[in-house]
Amino acid sequence: QVQLVQSGAEVKKPGSSVKVSCKASGGTFNTYGISWVRQAPGQGLEWMGRIIPILDIANYAQKFQGRVTITADTSTSTAYMELSSLRSQDTAVYYCARDLLSGAVIKYFDDWGQGTLVTVSS
Amino acid sequence: QSALTQPASVSGSPGQSITISCTGTSSDVGSYNLVSWYQQHPGKVPKLMIYEGSKRPSGVSNRFSGSKSGNTASLTISGLQAEDEADYYCCSYEGSSSVIFGGGTKLTVL
Numbered sequence: 001q002v003q004l005v006q007s008g009a010e011v012k013k014p015g016s017s018v019k020v021s022c023k024a025s026g027g028t029f030n031t032y033g034i035s036w037v038r039q040a041p042g043q044g045l046e047w048m049g050r051i052i053p054i055l056d057i058a059n060y061a062q063k064f065q066g067r068v069t070i071t072a073d074t075s076t077s078t079a080y081m082e083l084s085s086l087r088s089q090d091t092a093v094y095y096c097a098r099d100l101l102s103g104a105v106i107k108y109f110d111d112w113g114q115g116t117l118v119t120v121s122s
Numbered sequence: 123q124s125a126l127t128q129p130a131s132v133s134g135s136p137g138q139s140i141t142i143s144c145t146g147t148s149s150d151v152g153s154y155n156l157v158s159w160y161q162q163h164p165g166k167v168p169k170l171m172i173y174e175g176s177k178r179p180s181g182v183s184n185r186f187s188g189s190k191s192g193n194t195a196s197l198t199i200s201g202l203q204a205e206d207e208a209d210y211y212c213c214s215y216e217g218s219s220s221v222i223f224g225g226g227t228k229l230t231v232l
Binding site: 035037044045046047050059095097104105106107109110114 | 156158160167168169213215218221224225
């Protein structure tokens with residue numbers, strides 16, 4: 001069973017950036033993709049983007065294009081999500097989630113990180 | 123791309139069956155047999171309940187089942203139990219290595 005462990009809560013100022021990490025243990029990091037999904041307080045799940053670590057290929061939801069960067073370090077089995085130009089509406093819990101690689105297709109997320117609360121406030 | 127459409131809330135009594143719908147378009151739900159369903163209890167991490175439309179992961183009760191007709195996927199929970207009370211989200215592949223979630227449905231067990 002793969003375990004995804006995320007970095008701790010963050011408090012950021014509007015206009016700044018935040019970088020959240022997601023370290024995988026168990027399983028083989030190179031056999032899956034890692035997506036980032038966020039959930040604003042009292043709201044639903046929102047997919048932000050995904051990286052295939054073994055190929056270092058990332059793709060992003062249109063809404064976040066230009067503002068989010070997802071990277072991965074295969075040597076440490078860690079994925080990262082950096083969100084820039086933060087505004088109050090970005091206050092949310094950010095989850096990383098694993099999908100078993102099936103080419104470019106994302107079939108489902110069978111393991112999730114514990115979530116990282118990012119609060120954007122002046 | 124707007125979220126997939128789910129009812130905001132559904133309810134049922136213990137022992138009853140309920141169905142949660144998830145309506146998309148011919149570009150997502152209608153094009154791929156890749157709808158998944160997630161259960162989320164308050165303050166908890168989402169849990170995969172159904173994948174590829176109707177398959178159950180190991181450990182998930184057979185009271186949970188999934189289906190699809192056209193652009194609408196459905197999650198049915200039979201023999202409702204108190205612990206089923208949670209939020210449920212559908213998710214569909216929409217091509218170009220992207221997925222889209224539904225807005226979520228709050229299930230209340232009366």
